[in-house]
Amino acid sequence: MKEAPINLAQWQQQFALALVDERHVDDFTGLLNEKDSRRFETYKNNARQALLQTLITTYPMCERALGEQCFAQLASHYIHRFPLRENNLNQYGAYFADFLKSEIKANHSLKDYDYLVDVATLEWHQQHCYYAQDSANFDAQALAAVDDSRQAELVFMLRPDIVIMQSQYPLYELWLKHRENLQTVEIPEPRSLYYVCIYRDQFRVKLESLSREQYLLLEQISRQQSLQTMIDKGIHIQALARFIQKTWICGFKHGKQQ
Amino acid sequence: MSNRLISGAGIGLRIPHIHDILAGQNDQAIANIPWFEIVVDNFLVEGGFNRTALRAISERYPLIFHGVALSLASLNPLNLDYLKAIKSLKDETGAEWYSEHLSFSSSGSSHFPDLLPLPYTEETIAHVSERIVQVQDIMGERMLIENISSYVSCQFNEMSEGEFIAEIVQRADCHLLLDINNAYVNSVNFGEHLGDYLSRIPASAVKQIHLAGFTDKDDFLLDAHNNPVTDEVWKVYAAFIRDNGPIPSMIEWDSDLPPLDTLLKERAIAERLLESAQQIGHCA
Numbered sequence: 001m002k003e004a005p006i007n008l009a010q011w012q013q014q015f016a017l018a019l020v021d022e023r024h025v026d027d028f029t030g031l032l033n034e035k036d037s038r039r040f041e042t043y044k045n046n047a048r049q050a051l052l053q054t055l056i057t058t059y060p061m062c063e064r065a066l067g068e069q070c071f072a073q074l075a076s077h078y079i080h081r082f083p084l085r086e087n088n089l090n091q092y093g094a095y096f097a098d099f100l101k102s103e104i105k106a107n108h109s110l111k112d113y114d115y116l117v118d119v120a121t122l123e124w125h126q127q128h129c130y131y132a133q134d135s136a137n138f139d140a141q142a143l144a145a146v147d148d149s150r151q152a153e154l155v156f157m158l159r160p161d162i163v164i165m166q167s168q169y170p171l172y173e174l175w176l177k178h179r180e181n182l183q184t185v186e187i188p189e190p191r192s193l194y195y196v197c198i199y200r201d202q203f204r205v206k207l208e209s210l211s212r213e214q215y216l217l218l219e220q221i222s223r224q225q226s227l228q229t230m231i232d233k234g235i236h237i238q239a240l241a242r243f244i245q246k247t248w249i250c251g252f253k254h255g256k257q258q
Numbered sequence: 259m260s261n262r263l264i265s266g267a268g269i270g271l272r273i274p275h276i277h278d279i280l281a282g283q284n285d286q287a288i289a290n291i292p293w294f295e296i297v298v299d300n301f302l303v304e305g306g307f308n309r310t311a312l313r314a315i316s317e318r319y320p321l322i323f324h325g326v327a328l329s330l331a332s333l334n335p336l337n338l339d340y341l342k343a344i345k346s347l348k349d350e351t352g353a354e355w356y357s358e359h360l361s362f363s364s365s366g367s368s369h370f371p372d373l374l375p376l377p378y379t380e381e382t383i384a385h386v387s388e389r390i391v392q393v394q395d396i397m398g399e400r401m402l403i404e405n406i407s408s409y410v411s412c413q414f415n416e417m418s419e420g421e422f423i424a425e426i427v428q429r430a431d432c433h434l435l436l437d438i439n440n441a442y443v444n445s446v447n448f449g450e451h452l453g454d455y456l457s458r459i460p461a462s463a464v465k466q467i468h469l470a471g472f473t474d475k476d477d478f479l480l481d482a483h484n485n486p487v488t489d490e491v492w493k494v495y496a497a498f499i500r501d502n503g504p505i506p507s508m509i510e511w512d513s514d515l516p517p518l519d520t521l522l523k524e525r526a527i528a529e530r531l532l533e534s535a536q537q538i539g540h541c542a
Contacts, residue, residue, distance in 0.1 A: 006414050008385055009333055011377050016365035032410045036448075039409035039478055043372060050371035084369040087327035087337065090303065134305035160304070203307035 006031055019047055020083055051079045051092060058093045059123045061178045062100070062116050074103060090131060097121040115187050118167040119174060125163040125198050126205045132161035135250040143244075143252060152228035155255040156221045156240070161200040162248050164210065164218045172196050172209040199248060214239045218248070226255035264320055264354050264466075266292040267528035268508040271321075273300065275518045276311045283318070287522045293320040295466075295508050298356070299327050302343050316351035322466070323348055323356040324435075329369075330393070330403070331376050331386045332362040341396045348397075357402035357435040357466065358393070360386065360423065377412035378422035383429065390430035402465055403427070404435040407443040407472075407481030419444060420458025427463045434459065437468035438495050439487065439510075443479040452494060461498075467507040469495060469528060484513035486524055492531070499535040507532060 011031065018028035018040065029037040055075045056063050063071040078099050084092055097120035104110045104117065146154065165171065169187065171194060195215035197208045210218070213236040220230045221243075230237055243249045271279075271294040282288040294315060301312045315321065325344060328337065348356060361373035376382050394401055405423055417425075427434055436459065445452035469492075471485030487495075487509070499505055509524040 006377065006412070008331075008377065008379070008382050011412065012333055012362055012365040012374075015374055016368040016370070019370060020368060029410075031412055031414070033413045033448075036410040039447075042409045042478075042480065043370075043374065046372045047370050054371075084371060085367055087329065087340065087364065087369055088299075088302075089371055131303040131306050131308070134309070161306075200306065203310070 015043075019044055048076070048079060050089070051084060052076070054089050054092050055079075055096065058127050059096060059120055061119050061123055061174065062096075064178065065113065065116055065119070074100070077103070090127070093127075094124065097124060112187070115167075115169040115174075118165075118169050118171060122165060122167075122171050122175070122196070122198065122207075125165065129161045129163055129198050129200050129205045132159075132200065135159045135161075138244055138247055138250055140244070150254065152226065152231070153255045154227045154252050155224050156227075156244075156249045157224070157251045157253070158218065158222050159199070159248055159250045161198075162218070162222075163198040164195070164215055164222065165198065166193050166195050166215060168193060170194050172207050175207045197248070214243075218243070221249065224255075264293050264322060264506045265504070266506065267525050267532055268293040268295055268322075268506065269521050269525050270294070270324070270508055270510045270512075271296045271315065272511070272515055273308065273311075274515055275521070276315065278518045280311070280314055280318075282518075287526070288518070291319065291522075291525065293322065293354075293506070293508075295322045295324050296353075298323040298325050298344050298347065301347060302340075312347075312351060316353075321351050321353040323353045324404075325356065325358045326373070327363065328358045328393070329362050329364040330358050330389055331360065331382065332364045333385070334364050334366070336389065336392055336396075338396065341393060345397055355399070355402060355433070355465070356397060357404055357433075359406050360403045360426070361406045373406045375406060375408040375410065375412075376422075378415040378417050378419060379412075380416060383422065383425050387426050387429035390426070390432050394430070394432065400432050402433040402435040403430075404437055404468065405440050405444075405459075407437070407440040407447075407479075409447060409478060409480075411448055418450070418455070418458060420455040424458050424460050427460050432463075433465040434463040435466045435468060436464045436498075436505075437470070438498065439468065439470040439472060439491050440481060442488075442491050442494060443472050443481045447478045456494070456498060461502040464502065464505055467495065467498070467505050468510050469507060469524075470510040482513050483510050486520075487527070492527065495528075496531050496534075499532060500538055504532040504535045 014024065014028040014031065017024035025040065029040050052072060052075050055078065066074065078096060081099065082095055097117050100120050101117045104113055168191060195210040195212060197210050197218060199206055217235055217237060217239055220235050227237065269291055279288055301308050303309060323344060328340065344356060359373045361375060363370045363372060363374055390401065390403060441455055442452060445455055469487045470483045471487055473480045473482040473484060507528050509521050509528065511521055
């Protein structure tokens with residue numbers, strides 16, 4: 001049998017190149033049966049639509065704020081700049097917040113959308129939260145059994161789905177308004193700082209507004225600081241019992257003795 | 259975990275239907291679903307709803323796994339972590355088998371959320387057969403490979419798609435997941451005779467059948483999985499199982515997902531055709 005004048009490597013490379021770079025389309029379609037050539041667009045469209053849909057699913061608040069067309073345009077630039085680099089679509093879109101930041105900086109028409117950088121970060125964390133590992137329930141009996149002399153060494157562990165964020169924008173209120181399907185949302189001027197906790201409840205991703213003290217406590221817990229270290233740093237630990245009760249804290253271990 | 263055998267007409271499980279399925283166990287049409295195929299990629303997550311729901315479904319129904327992201331025919335190294343994760347989930351849920359597409363979706367560092375076609379050449383057969391053997395070694399069992407729908411074909415093809423598939427199945431000693439809709443779409447898109455296509459593939463290797471709907475784009479058919487199975491595809495399906503026996507079959511629906519009830523009605527049609535094929539087999 002006569003060997004084909006193209007090998008599998010060339011076919012795959014040229015197919016891939018043509019999908020990501022318009023300049024290579026003719027090279028690839030030259031390998032096709034002539035009547036099929038124009039159908040190559042179907043593959044380009046499939047790939048673009050799948051990635052666009054992934055971004056829409058991951059960033060619904062951003063899409064609503066920007067509007068369908070503007071979001072699709074930005075997403076198209078993102079897809080061009082950050083092509084899919086692994087087979088897991090759940091991981092696609094990781095750089096969208098940074099991308100938005102640079103786009104907003106570069107385009108005067110987007111100047112009012114500064115807050116979307118934090119919204120995008122929030123939505124990426126929500127994605128992580130949705131798929132995060134399940135955890136065992138907090139063992140309150142084991143905690144009660146810890147000797148008083150060793151309590152200061154305890155290091156508490158946050159549930160894998162818990163993410164905390166601080167922002168100059170009221171993310172909790174923005175999220176609530178998005179849930180209520182409000183089409184127009186007033187964005188206040190950036191002020192000091194707002195704090196939120198992203199968590200999963202009955203498989204749904206939710207947000208809760210935090211005080212600065214609560215945020216700092218959760219931040220220290222996420223850094224696996226011992227109770228003693230937190231007290232030494234002046235962290236208010238009053239909310240610890242509430243976080244345990246809410247099961248945001250899923251366990252504890254004994255840290256190093258001071 | 260169920261040990262029931264896979265037979266009859268199942269459904270491709272989609273996340274939005276899970277609640278209805280778990281809540282509808284008193285509904286005869288839901289209780290009668292003999293098995294589900296899952297797109298395993300949607301459940302390779304650490305936790306949350308998908309994993310919990312999968313556990314619940316696997317306690318009530320037999321499962322089979324269908325993958326979309328292995329890039330089986332790629333020249334990139336096989337993603338061993340991905341395969342190990344599938345094997346681990348398969349062990350956990352007791353899924354009966356694992357299938358993948360006869361396609362590639364990555365080249366070098368570029369990945370595509372699509373199933374890209376191959377040139378039908380001797381070189382491709384050698385490469386793909388070797389990859390299937392590797393996958394089967396890792397999984398510790400024979401896998402199923404699925405014929406894909408295509409919109410373009412290589413002008414340097416050395417054989418027909420049917421011959422290409424038959425040779426791979428024989429060399430790799432694997433099973434075949436015959437997607438009758440894909441075969442139909444390709445026969446229309448490339449002006450080939452579907453009867454020839456089906457006569458080339460080794461029917462004895464067909465362990466499962468996919469049925470789905472397509473969209474007519476005027477100058478070609480798009481395998482969009484967004485419509486009921488067409489009359490033409492039902493006819494081809496009925497003839498295939500009449501000639502080859504009642505092979506486990508299922509309805510795939512991905513885009514514009516309708517209520518579960520629509521899929522149950524499609525499933526009932528497939529089930530009736532399978533029962534007819536069974537009766538013909540008994541009479542023969």
